[in-house]
Amino acid sequence: MKSLVIVESPTKAKTINKFLDADISVLSSYGHVRDLPKSTLGIDPENDFEIKYVIPTKARKNVNLLKKEVEKADNVYVATDPDREGEAIAWHLIKVLDLKEGQYKRISFHEITKSAIEEAFKNPTELDINLVDAQQTRRALDRIVGYKLSPFLWKKVARRLSAGRVQSVAVRLIVKREEEIKSFKPDEYWSIHAILENINKEQFESILIKKDGKAIPKIGIKTQKEAEETKRDLENTKYQVSLIEKKETKRSPLPPFTTSSLQQEASKKLRFPAKMTMRLAQTLYENGLITYHRTDSLNLSEQAIASSTSYIKSTFGENYSDPKRFKTKGRAQEAHEAIRPTFVDKTPENLDADERNKKLYKLIWSRFVASQMKEAIFDSTKVQVQTENGYTLQTNGSILKFDGFLKAYPMKFEDKIIPELKDKEELELNEIKTNQHFTEPPARYTEASLIKELEENEIGRPSTYAPIISTIQDRNYVEKNKERRFEPTEIGVVVDEMLSKHFPDIVDIKFTAHMEKDLDEIAQGKENWKDLLKNFYQPFEENLKKKYDEVEHKKVADEPTDKICPKCGKPLVIKQGRFGKFFACTGFPECKHTESVEDKTKKTGITCPECAQGELVQKRTKTKKIFYGCSNWPDCKFALWDKPTNEKCPKCGALMVEKGKKIKCSNKNCK
Numbered sequence: 001m002k003s004l005v006i007v008e009s010p011t012k013a014k015t016i017n018k019f020l021d022a023d024i025s026v027l028s029s030y031g032h033v034r035d036l037p038k039s040t041l042g043i044d045p046e047n048d049f050e051i052k053y054v055i056p057t058k059a060r061k062n063v064n065l066l067k068k069e070v071e072k073a074d075n076v077y078v079a080t081d082p083d084r085e086g087e088a089i090a091w092h093l094i095k096v097l098d099l100k101e102g103q104y105k106r107i108s109f110h111e112i113t114k115s116a117i118e119e120a121f122k123n124p125t126e127l128d129i130n131l132v133d134a135q136q137t138r139r140a141l142d143r144i145v146g147y148k149l150s151p152f153l154w155k156k157v158a159r160r161l162s163a164g165r166v167q168s169v170a171v172r173l174i175v176k177r178e179e180e181i182k183s184f185k186p187d188e189y190w191s192i193h194a195i196l197e198n199i200n201k202e203q204f205e206s207i208l209i210k211k212d213g214k215a216i217p218k219i220g221i222k223t224q225k226e227a228e229e230t231k232r233d234l235e236n237t238k239y240q241v242s243l244i245e246k247k248e249t250k251r252s253p254l255p256p257f258t259t260s261s262l263q264q265e266a267s268k269k270l271r272f273p274a275k276m277t278m279r280l281a282q283t284l285y286e287n288g289l290i291t292y293h294r295t296d297s298l299n300l301s302e303q304a305i306a307s308s309t310s311y312i313k314s315t316f317g318e319n320y321s322d323p324k325r326f327k328t329k330g331r332a333q334e335a336h337e338a339i340r341p342t343f344v345d346k347t348p349e350n351l352d353a354d355e356r357n358k359k360l361y362k363l364i365w366s367r368f369v370a371s372q373m374k375e376a377i378f379d380s381t382k383v384q385v386q387t388e389n390g391y392t393l394q395t396n397g398s399i400l401k402f403d404g405f406l407k408a409y410p411m412k413f414e415d416k417i418i419p420e421l422k423d424k425e426e427l428e429l430n431e432i433k434t435n436q437h438f439t440e441p442p443a444r445y446t447e448a449s450l451i452k453e454l455e456e457n458e459i460g461r462p463s464t465y466a467p468i469i470s471t472i473q474d475r476n477y478v479e480k481n482k483e484r485r486f487e488p489t490e491i492g493v494v495v496d497e498m499l500s501k502h503f504p505d506i507v508d509i510k511f512t513a514h515m516e517k518d519l520d521e522i523a524q525g526k527e528n529w530k531d532l533l534k535n536f537y538q539p540f541e542e543n544l545k546k547k548y549d550e551v552e553h554k555k556v557a558d559e560p561t562d563k564i565c566p567k568c569g570k571p572l573v574i575k576q577g578r579f580g581k582f583f584a585c586t587g588f589p590e591c592k593h594t595e596s597v598e599d600k601t602k603k604t605g606i607t608c609p610e611c612a613q614g615e616l617v618q619k620r621t622k623t624k625k626i627f628y629g630c631s632n633w634p635d636c637k638f639a640l641w642d643k644p645t646n647e648k649c650p651k652c653g654a655l656m657v658e659k660g661k662k663i664k665c666s667n668k669n670c671k
Contacts, residue, residue: 259462
């Protein structure tokens with residue numbers, strides 16, 4: 001009998017095919033085979049929110065191929081991913097291929113290994129229509145907001161703007177943080193440290209914490225005058241050890257990764273954007289190296305725990321092994337597993353992959369192995385010193401005694417050694433230091449901290465964080481500064497202000513989080529999806545109609561410049577557009593001349609080798625890829641993908657460029 005297995009991705013199909021018999025063929029749907037139409041809303045509120053799906057042009061050829069293969073097959077297995085998105089793709093495939101009940105079987109697996117696939121074939125499941133409905137509802141809500149609000153923004157702010165249901169909340173968080181930073185007023189405070197010596201002339205530093213038995217708050221000493229007075233007190237007194245407290249402290253390993261924690265840690269440790277992390281994780285999953293990468297569960301299979309225990313004992317020693325199970329908080333799907341390597345003995349060193357995939361795999365592998373190891377043990381010491389005139393100072397030290405899980409997953413812990421001291425020992429004062437500080441505003445969001453904020457507020461799902469972050473940058477509502485932190489653009493602030501004032505629910509964190517809970521209820525079969533759409537749509541549509549009449553056009557102010565239009569001689573102004581700032585002629589619409597606004601920070605100071613007049617500047621393509629081009633573009637079209645140095649090749653005279661960690665000639669014909 002001939003069987004057909006349908007999956008989403010050709011890479012996944014290729015990997016699965018290795019484990020199956022010759023009479024089973026595996027084909028890919030290449031992602032979604034149906035979607036909402038681009039030209040219309042595709043949702044009919046007047047007809048019980050009936051959704052109209054179409055087969056995208058690019059998918060038609062492959063759908064026809066799948067139909068032919070289905071006709072030849074005796075058994076059809078729909079093996080898309082084990083989540084809402086995968087369940088929805090399975091449902092769309094069943095509809096498009098006209099598969100009736102009994103003609104197909106639904107199978108899924110959390111890892112692409114021989115044993116997992118064999119188990120899935122033995123235990124086919126039913127299509128979970130509740131998961132499908134939850135995904136349909138999310139897609140419909142996003143379409144309604146985007147399709148209805150975007151034209152409103154075109155009319156009231158600027159052309160080509162767009163709104164998104166969850167993305168708008170992310171922009172709100174970034175704008176709100178910027179407002180907090182701008183309104184922040186720093187407070188001055190001082191810290192006081194004493195450099196003390198024991199009887200053996202060994203020095204250590206101690207910080208002032210109390211006066212007359214009362215704790216001094218962190219910002220308790222507010223002025224230099226107060227700090228200097230305290231310093232004088234401390235310079236004219238005697239010091240004695242009043243407390244020595246030694247104890248053993250333990251640091252437990254972190255749990256294995258979920259989607260969210262993987263994105264956060266890859267951002268911090270590897271400087272990978274969330275989008276890149278998910279793309280690399282997809283490759284690792286589809287090649288059978290890790291478990292499914294879209295999960296919020298910390299669950300681990302008994303087999304995974306057993307294999308890691310055996311590996312740890314044989315590699316690190318019996319005293320390093322400590323098998324653990326982690327409890328997932330919140331609304332995770334316990335049927336899923338955490339992200340882990342499919343085979344723990346497949347070490348990162350043995351992985352045949354490119355550098356980025358290796359780095360991400362090493363992060364996943366190390367975190368999982370460490371999660372099944374013993375705690376790290378430290379010898380900790382706390383010493384308090386009392387002065388004759390009523391001040392108390394404190395020093396904390398710790399020394400790593402047993403590395404435990406740190407053997408597999410290194411973390412920064414510096415040993416801080418305190419010299420040997422005795423209770424009541426008299427100490428000599430070497431120096432008093434007074435350090436001025438100022439309270440700091442809240443930090444701007446990084447990708448990692450924004451993902452954490454979204455997760456803590458239950459905004460979106462693990463699989464949506466990367467697209468959210470990518471979308472708000474693509475729309476030019478936020479941008480990353482030199483420190484890789486998000487700042488809102490001018491147009492992002494204007495759009496956020498417009499939505500916050502007139503559509504507060506759309507950018508409200510609690511409202512959006514409640515909507516996520518409703519989607520979970522639909523996924524569990526506890527709520528009707530069309531009721532949710534109805535309850536959202538009716539007040540939203542009524543408010544939108546009202547705002548079209550009430551709201552005046554919000555013009556983004558033009559910035560005057562001293563530049564003159566080269567075509568008509570009228571002044572140029574800086575305008576804010578969909579893709580950022582640009583120079584435009586004030587003679588518009590008669591004169592349509594525009595120029596790009598070059599950021600001075602993007603200049604390289606290197607003269608263009610082709611025209612010898614322009615300067616090479618850092619630019620971006622429409623897909624945000626960085627390149628280096630001549631400032632005299634379009635008259636000079638010289639460009640490089642790699643960052644140029646100001647050196648010339650000793651062989652051919654072309655510019656040298658940075659290629660990873662190496663410096664190479666930009667001339668491809670020169671070696």
